[in-house]
Amino acid sequence: MAEKPVLDRPQVKKAVQALQAFLKNKASGEALFLDEAQHVSLLFTLWKIPKEAQTIRIPLPHGQRSDTEEICLFTRDEPNMTSDQTQRFYKKLLQERGVKSISEIIPYKVLKTEYKPYEAKRRLLGNFDLFISDDRIRRLLPTHLGKHFYKSKKEPLCVNLQSKHLARDIERVIQGTSLKVTNKGCCCMARVAHSGMTADEVTENIEAAVQTVVTKLRMVRILSCVLHLVVRF
Known part of the structure; x- marks a missing residue:
């Protein structure tokens, strides 16, 4: 049975407010959290290195991505359709849902042909903040995306494009987060908020993330861990 995490909510909120004060001072008198591109992450330092690697998907009560972020969707190639027709097909599907x-929507055939050169893949990686993909082609993507996508931790997150609740499922994938736990070290980090959120929203996301990690982490017993808030400028 998973251990129930012991978090001091008032203390967590104080840490968040201290971070807010720091960012406010750094902004030199400008509006608080003017730059919503600042990502707030939660760093887990486990007392024991896990025996196996795993990726933990974490749903969050408050969206941790700002509205200005660019998101790319990779789709399968629809039978008897050209790439342009496939792109229009999924664009219409998303609008209807x-x-x-x-x-941007990129069919699998376009990914294989137009983004085959290394420099094209590099530009693709830099043009978007997040990539999601049709779960029917997820096994085909690593070969065509290249190692730099995975080293940059921007590998596509999968979604079922045939879902009856497509808008809800895509929103959960986009606004949730994930924690990559390795068996080569005791530190791992998950993005849980952005700098445009309130202290209560950030605090609630931290609580949800810790609860999910403690529940899903495949360790016999989690003795303890140290949590740090990290901001990327």
Whole structure:
């Protein structure tokens, strides 16, 4: 049975407020959290190195991505359709389902051909903040994306494009987060907020992340861990 995490909520909120004060001072008198591109991450330092690596998907009560982030969707190639027709097909599908967060749609054939050169892959990686993919092609993507996608921790997150609740499922994937736990060290980090959120929202996301990690982490017993808030500028 998973251990129930012991978090001092008032202390967590104090840490968040201290971080807010630091960012406010750094902004030199400008509006608090003016730059929403600042990511707030939670660093877990486990007392014991896990025996096996795993990726933990973490749902969050408050979206941790700002509205300005660019998101790319990789889709399968629809039978008897050209790449342009496939792109229009999924664009219409997303519109009908109320999905407004996708910036660009790239069919699998386009990924294989137009983004085959190394420099094209590098540009693709730099043009978007997040990649998601049709779960029907997820096993085909590593070969065509290259190692730099995975080293940059931007590997696509999978979604079922045939879901009856597509808008909800895509939103959960986009606004949730994940924690990559390795068996080569005791530190791992997950992005849990952005600098445009309130102290209560950040605190609630931290609580949700810790609860999920403690529940899903495949360790016989989690003795203790140290948590740090990290901001990327």
